[in-house]
Amino acid sequence: MSDGILVFAEHRAGAFNKTTFEAIAAAQGLGAEIKKGVTAVVLGAGMSDLANEIAAYKVEKVIYADNEKLAEYTPDGYADAMERVVRAADPQLVVMPHTYLVRDFAPKLAARFKKDLISDCLRAQATNGQVVFSRRIFLGKMDADVVAGDDAPVFATFQSGAYRSEQAEKGSAAAEVETMAVEVGAVRMQPEPAFQEVKQAVDLTKADVIIAVGRGIKGQENLALVESLAQALGGEVAASRPICDAGWLPIDRQIGSSGQTVAPKLYIALGISGAIQHLVGMKNAGTIVAVNKDAEAPIFDIADYGIVGDLFEVIPVLTEEVKKLKG
């Protein structure tokens, strides 16, 4: 019978990323609630050191699946290897971080079990053994509680930041590491080395004040308004992704999961809805101000000050008032 929780540990360039420990924390928390043990899985080629690192955490076992085709990530390789591990371990729940890598191969893995993922979850809670997962829908505007169908395994991925990596509990003694030689079929994709684009022209991480605009600004011609506010406050202009996608501002001014991560003293979000991919890039700012005509916009969830209204009315007045106060 399917039993226990399997948690996927993701690594790149010889190190686990933070979301792996968040996933472990999620699995441990759920395991405690439904009274099931947690097994961690690490995929790789000659990477048993990494498996030993995970064995320090409070898990029943670490499965280290080894194959030379797993030296580098490919969706074919990872899906094959994970399928073997899941079939062997026969868990009732598979927990993974919702990273770009997991998004790339895990739906393929789930499809081999005629399933899909309960993806990008924020929370999971068990009542009477039934786990209820909560995920955000409509770009952050609403939450949905979701339950899985009856058949094991259930595949769930958790959003970055949903659990705290420090909550991942260490064990009192190292867990057993089981090395599994897994079969991997033909790998059709060939990766080249990962790279970063040439150094950014503007380093927004150094700015104390950031004025960020989103799609609410409507047109490129309106950016001048924002520049004048930035000037009055002595800050830098930044943007949400659609503004950079449209070419209205260069990509090095994009804030978020695929842009820069900043923590200025003041972040003013103008006409930005507050999708998670944006929030991860700025939620640690000291003071957050949101201006949005939609009172339900998710950006208000993390704002210290909010103005529900038209940004075109707010910006000129704010610019003038700031100038006055600065004398």
Place this chain on the structure above:
Amino acid sequence: MKILVLMKQVANKDAILRINKDATWIEEGDLSHEVNESDGYALEEALRLKEKGGSGEVVVVSMGPQRVKAVIKDALARGADRAIHILRDNLSQLTPFVAASTIAEAVRAENADLILTGLQSDDHGFAQTGVILAELMNLPHATIVIEVDASGENLRVKRELESGWYQWYSMPKPALLTIQSGISQIRYATLKGIMAAKKKEIREVAAATDDAGQASQRITKIYFPQKSKQTQFLGDGDAKKGAAQLAEKLRTEARII
């Protein structure tokens, strides 16, 4: 090259969402819709690949009730050559595996060289349908693609990784790619395009699979998220007054001015 583009119709981004009676989805009756953002970019990329290649066909595929014809017609006006409309009423209840299975049955016989989809939908945000479809059709795939080079024997695609990292992957055709917003600038439909679209074929296909009881997940309740921070709302609905109060707060409380 024959390219299929999967396009989904979703709630308009600026629509006011209301929760339905049994709180399992939003009220759809009077909702305005639009094409899912990244799917629009997938179409643009398909049109550009066809233009670069000098020949080929772009076929748009959309699933849903009659209302999704709006998405199809718009895609045809922008330059897609023909369309397949997979008829399904309960679009919002489809899980990614069921959706992908239905699409696979409907498009398998097309034997496309390339299938493009957006990287996720703006409503459910599953981010899975494309990848599952690739698996069901036994195609190699890549997700979160921001550049495509189809000039060689193999495809070469640039993928976005987290925090400013990128990676190129090569793979044989046929393949499936999920496209990230911003891959290129989207064209507008011209009047000529809109006229031409009227003569293009839209083939309706009845959804083949009966998937009752197959779903591996089900929504029990939707609701507005709980606020995690105490927000001080300023201006009381008067934006200008709010702006003046904000300047004052930035000086006295946040001490930034």
